[in-house]
Amino acid sequence: MVLFSQKITGVVYTEGGKEVLIGASVIEVGSTNGTITDIDGEYSSKADKKILQASYLGYETKQERIGGRRVVNFFLKESSQALDK
Numbered sequence: 001m002v003l004f005s006q007k008i009t010g011v012v013y014t015e016g017g018k019e020v021l022i023g024a025s026v027i028e029v030g031s032t033n034g035t036i037t038d039i040d041g042e043y044s045s046k047a048d049k050k051i052l053q054a055s056y057l058g059y060e061t062k063q064e065r066i067g068g069r070r071v072v073n074f075f076l077k078e079s080s081q082a083l084d085k
Helices: 080-084
Strands: 006-014 025-028 034-036 042-047 051-055 062-065 074-076
Touching: 025 042, 034 042, 051 074, 062 074
Parallel strands: 006 074
Antiparallel strands: 006 042, 025 034, 025 051, 051 062
């Protein structure tokens, strides 16, 4: 089976979309491919896998299925546990 990369773009926001997260990590689950968000919270990736994962210090990690989407936005919730460690 041949996998074809598709370009995925999106923005990583705080919960509720109030702010963007600069420098958030976005990776393809099951690979080492990843990127970080820019000053506008935007990222771009060529994805071979079916699931993307976004993470940021002090926020809960979240996964999203790509499906047929070309735009995948993330809304991360603050996590007090991540800060307590």
